[in-house]
Amino acid sequence: MAIAAAISLPLTSPARRSLASFTSLRPSSLILKLNSVRGSVALRTACLRVSAASSSMSVEAVEKASPASFLDRRETGFLHFIKYHGLGNDFILVDNRDSSEPKVTPEQAAKLCDRNFGIGADGVIFALPGINGTDYTMRIYNSDGSEPEMCGNGVRCFARFIAELENLHGKQRFTVHTGAGLIVPEIQDDGKVKVDMGEPILKATDVPTGLPANKNQSVVKSDLDVDGVTWNVTCVSMGNPHCVTFGTKGGQNLQVDELNLAEIGPKFENHVVFPARTNTEFVQVFTPSHLKMRVWERGAGATLACGTGACAVVVAAVLEGRAERNCTVDLPGGPLQIEWREEDNHIYMTGPAEVVFYGSVPL
Numbered sequence: 001m002a003i004a005a006a007i008s009l010p011l012t013s014p015a016r017r018s019l020a021s022f023t024s025l026r027p028s029s030l031i032l033k034l035n036s037v038r039g040s041v042a043l044r045t046a047c048l049r050v051s052a053a054s055s056s057m058s059v060e061a062v063e064k065a066s067p068a069s070f071l072d073r074r075e076t077g078f079l080h081f082i083k084y085h086g087l088g089n090d091f092i093l094v095d096n097r098d099s100s101e102p103k104v105t106p107e108q109a110a111k112l113c114d115r116n117f118g119i120g121a122d123g124v125i126f127a128l129p130g131i132n133g134t135d136y137t138m139r140i141y142n143s144d145g146s147e148p149e150m151c152g153n154g155v156r157c158f159a160r161f162i163a164e165l166e167n168l169h170g171k172q173r174f175t176v177h178t179g180a181g182l183i184v185p186e187i188q189d190d191g192k193v194k195v196d197m198g199e200p201i202l203k204a205t206d207v208p209t210g211l212p213a214n215k216n217q218s219v220v221k222s223d224l225d226v227d228g229v230t231w232n233v234t235c236v237s238m239g240n241p242h243c244v245t246f247g248t249k250g251g252q253n254l255q256v257d258e259l260n261l262a263e264i265g266p267k268f269e270n271h272v273v274f275p276a277r278t279n280t281e282f283v284q285v286f287t288p289s290h291l292k293m294r295v296w297e298r299g300a301g302a303t304l305a306c307g308t309g310a311c312a313v314v315v316a317a318v319l320e321g322r323a324e325r326n327c328t329v330d331l332p333g334g335p336l337q338i339e340w341r342e343e344d345n346h347i348y349m350t351g352p353a354e355v356v357f358y359g360s361v362p363l
């Protein structure tokens with residue numbers, strides 16, 4: 001699969017358009033390139049070049065792009081997408097509302113996620129028709145092609161994507177069927193997205209983990225030997241498995257910025273006690289309502305943020321008596337607000353989701 005993408009950057013707040021209308025823009029009709037550091041931008045269409053510099057605007061007719069250009073290939077065989085990120089955890093979003101099977105295979109997804117030979121992303125997310133009365137279904141492939149049950153940053157991006165597709169404005173709430181069950185994201189007036197992430201799963205065999213339960217059928221601050229070092233871990237599922245650690249047994253307060261994630265992360269991810277592999281969160285406690293974490297994700301490696309991970313971190317911190325139920329969690333890409341509500345046992349996550357660019361890529 002050759003990878004080359006025509007992209008369109010929303011230079012100001014994107015004009016509201018559905019992806020459908022965007023996909024009606026033939027790739028050959030839109031090429032955007034930065035002409036100079038002066039910020040002048042040349043937008044070349046099939047018949048016009050518009051050069052806008054800080055002081056002047058000139059319009060000149062240009063030849064139509066060479067018919068041999070890949071941009072003039074027939075529309076079919078192109079995948080249209082919008083690239084989003086949630087605190088730097090970035091995704092390729094695909095409008096899949098017209099079929100119940102993803103348009104892209106796991107192998108193709110891995111290639112699209114490659115940051116040198118592809119678009120570059122932590123995963124590919126599909127908006128599919130709803131199931132059992134939900135508005136939509138969300139499926140996701142990690143950048144290694146594996147399919148997780150859920151993605152917290154991804155579902156915030158999903159909500160903004162749906163609003164773009166459906167040309168919706170202001171406060172919007174969607175019911176989304178996922179591998180973790182019903183998830184309900186709500187776009188707030190300030191553009192952030194608040195998500196009802198459902199209930200945490202704590203039963204050890206449901207996380208799943210082979211570690212022996214040591215507190216009400218769950219694993220809380222239990223010993224785990226990783227390459228000869230004993231860590232204290234708490235295991236939580238948000239539909240996907242998480243191993244949360246605040247440090248080694250008897251160790252000092254973890255300084256997460258000093259960790260070599262590339263070295264230690266895969267040893268947790270592929271540990272024999274996690275039959276479905278695991279996401280791993282390394283946490284520092286500033287105050288009972290302010291935590292800091294870094295994450296090594298299952299199937300994606302070190303990412304700038306992990307929404308389900310931040311939820312698992314607050315649950316683990318409460319279970320270990322380290323934090324309150326409403327916390328700010330600092331991730332490398334920015335903060336998330338997480339509340340584990342006592343009344344309904346649901347976890348609520350609030351954070352941003354931003355468009356990066358619109359694109360088309362030959363599959």
Ligand SMILES: N[C@H](CCC[C@H](N)C(=O)O)C(=O)O
Pocket residue numbers: 089142147148149150151152153154240241279297298299300303305306307308309
């Ligand atoms: N890599 C994760 C899925 C994405 C989770 C993360 N990006 C989030 O925001 O929750 C897994 O295999 O469970």
